Amino acid sequence: MIAIIDYGASNLRSISKAIAKIGYRCKVTSSPREVLEADIVILPGVGAAGEAMHRLQEWDLREPIQQIASENRPLLSVCLGLQLLFASTEEGGEGCLDILPGVVRKLPSGLKIPHMGWNQVKQKISHPLFWGIEDNAYFYFVHSYYVEPQDKSLIAGETDYGLSFSSVIIKGNLVATQFHPEKSGQWGLKMLQNFLEFITQRRNSS
Amino acid sequence: MLTKRIIPCLDVTSGRVVKGISFVRLRDAGDPVELAALYDKEGADELVFLDITASSDERQIMVKVVERVSTEIFIPFTVGGGLRGIADLRCVLEAGADKVAINTAAVLDPALISEAAEKFGSQCIVIAIDAKRLEGEKSSSQEDSLALDQNSKWEVYTYGGRKPTGIDALKWSKRVVELGAGEIMLTSMDTDGQQTGYDLGLTRTISEAVSVPVIASGGAGTLAHLYEAIAVGKADAVLAASIFHYGIYSIHQAKVYLMERGIPMRL
Numbered sequence: 001m002i003a004i005i006d007y008g009a010s011n012l013r014s015i016s017k018a019i020a021k022i023g024y025r026c027k028v029t030s031s032p033r034e035v036l037e038a039d040i041v042i043l044p045g046v047g048a049a050g051e052a053m054h055r056l057q058e059w060d061l062r063e064p065i066q067q068i069a070s071e072n073r074p075l076l077s078v079c080l081g082l083q084l085l086f087a088s089t090e091e092g093g094e095g096c097l098d099i100l101p102g103v104v105r106k107l108p109s110g111l112k113i114p115h116m117g118w119n120q121v122k123q124k125i126s127h128p129l130f131w132g133i134e135d136n137a138y139f140y141f142v143h144s145y146y147v148e149p150q151d152k153s154l155i156a157g158e159t160d161y162g163l164s165f166s167s168v169i170i171k172g173n174l175v176a177t178q179f180h181p182e183k184s185g186q187w188g189l190k191m192l193q194n195f196l197e198f199i200t201q202r203r204n205s206s
Numbered sequence: 207m208l209t210k211r212i213i214p215c216l217d218v219t220s221g222r223v224v225k226g227i228s229f230v231r232l233r234d235a236g237d238p239v240e241l242a243a244l245y246d247k248e249g250a251d252e253l254v255f256l257d258i259t260a261s262s263d264e265r266q267i268m269v270k271v272v273e274r275v276s277t278e279i280f281i282p283f284t285v286g287g288g289l290r291g292i293a294d295l296r297c298v299l300e301a302g303a304d305k306v307a308i309n310t311a312a313v314l315d316p317a318l319i320s321e322a323a324e325k326f327g328s329q330c331i332v333i334a335i336d337a338k339r340l341e342g343e344k345s346s347s348q349e350d351s352l353a354l355d356q357n358s359k360w361e362v363y364t365y366g367g368r369k370p371t372g373i374d375a376l377k378w379s380k381r382v383v384e385l386g387a388g389e390i391m392l393t394s395m396d397t398d399g400q401q402t403g404y405d406l407g408l409t410r411t412i413s414e415a416v417s418v419p420v421i422a423s424g425g426a427g428t429l430a431h432l433y434e435a436i437a438v439g440k441a442d443a444v445l446a447a448s449i450f451h452y453g454i455y456s457i458h459q460a461k462v463y464l465m466e467r468g469i470p471m472r473l
Contacts, residue, residue: 014302017277047327112419112442114329114388118251118472119208138209138472140282142329142388161208183282183304185246 002026002196003038005065007055015044015078018182022193035064040199041073044182045080049091049104049145052080062097069099074173074199076192082169082176083145091145100171102149108162114144121157121167121179128198129156129168129175129191137187139167139179146178173199209470210436211251211443212457213421214450216241218287219259221267239274245450246279248457251472253279254307254391254445257287258366265294269301276302284332286391295322299330307391309334310364313371313378316385323386332421333387336363337375337408338395352377360408367395379412390416391445393423401427401448409439421445429455429463436469 004016006028019026019042026042027034035041043065045052056062068075069085083089084096089104096104107113118138123130146165149155157168159178169176175195181188217224222236242253255275257268265288272285285298286307295306306326312319312333323331337360352373354361360375379390392412394405404425413420422441426432426449435441449455458473465471 013300014276014304017302018280021277021280046329048324051324109417113417114419115208116329116389116419117208117211117442141208142282144328180282183280185281189280 001034001038002040002042003035004028004042004044005035005056005061006030007052007059007061014180015042015182018189018192019196022189022196024196030059030061032060032064035061036067039074040196041065041068041075043075043077043081043084045078045082045084047080049080049083049089049096052084053096056084056097057095065097066099069097069174072172072174075175076195077174077176078182079143079178079180082178083143083147085169085174085176086147086149089145099174100147100149100154100169101151102147104145104147106145107143107165111162114142115161116142118184119159119161119167119179121159123157123168125156125170127156127170129170129194131194133187133190133194139177139181139184139188139191141167141179143178207470209251209472210441210464211421212249212432212460212464212471213252213254213443213445214245214250214457215254215256215423215445215447216451217256217258217447218268218271219257220264221271224258238271239278242275242279242283245457246281249461249473250281250457251443252281253283255283255285255287255303256307257285259288265297269297272298272301272303284391286332286334291318292321292325295326299326303330305330305332305389307332307334309336312382313362313364313373316381319382319385319387323388328386328388331387332389332391333379333382334391334393335375335379335382335412336367336393336395337361337405338363338367338370339405339408352381359411363395367398375408376411376415379416383416383418387418389419389421391421391423393445394425397425398423399448400425403427403431404435404439404441404444406434406439409435409441413440413442419443429460432460433464433467433469436464437467 159167284305362373419442422435423445426446
């Protein structure tokens, strides 16, 4: 089962529609048990970090996500979901998930913030996530903060906006994107499909 | 590089698109989902659906449209028109819209902007501003800091352009950003529907004054108008209806034209 974590933000469901479109079944849930029992977990993200962490904490979802990550089980984190993987953010969110060491900073001033619209992802590594997707393909971004992982080898994709920032992070079965694959047209759907196929095929062969 | 966006706008009433009669390639040119799919295929960067009737009993029809669009179209789309309060916004966002555009309700109650931004995130709160160039006397019944004054050039209108508010459009645009708007959709009432080009002075003034992206709207008749809005007006995105609906230009043609002139575009 694919579980999409619902932590109360309203437009989290677009990712479930994208997953249905590529032929997988998924469930939007806020049950810690269902999240822990899922084969694949998706942490979508829109809204403010503080509010999101507050909800994850309140609904007992913080520990299940941490457990899934520590066991290297398949986890896809999108946008704010990526930022929440770190310990804290400059947005004012303390006590985030603390799964990846590094920092979350505000985008530099001088450019329009949020960084909103279609921008390119430069592929830094070869990975099944990128199969069939052109290097420097466009994806849809909307965010005001960006992540700086301590371990640079986790950076699978980078994007330029005033500076070069990490737009795709991969660590084992953890995949996280700053952009919204569910809103990035054909390349976005392809990436979701790659993620699910990569994970399910590895699962079948193991 | 971040590209500039081209955003076709679809006017919807009773669940049907009211423009777009010349789409010979479509089986049903009035179906919002089919038209949206065509625009997506042509390379539209986002879509805007404006519910132009938006009476409360028709809201549910629009919600159904939004649900259908969101299961078929995987680029961002905004829904606007007659959204009155948090409950309306929630309804449309839960149906699958990525953003909501608010105009009159925000002017009547600016606190709605901050409340909505807190609840749903700034990224999905688009403030639509209808602005009209001032001529002659600049008087205002407004007593607060948003009131028109001697330096005011554009006035904010509400209720689909029917009601002048006495509010200065430049001051209002800065205020809505302070309150948490993630984007401004700026329509010039002077140029809207004229197909003589966007109001470049208005667009540039607002775009340079605020930190968030500005979508220029109202007046596109040629591809050169799109170029001017971005190059001169400093718009981050251009909204257009007629030139795309009537098949004068395809989105792809527009993008090639702009790209040849040095505007970053996603092809």
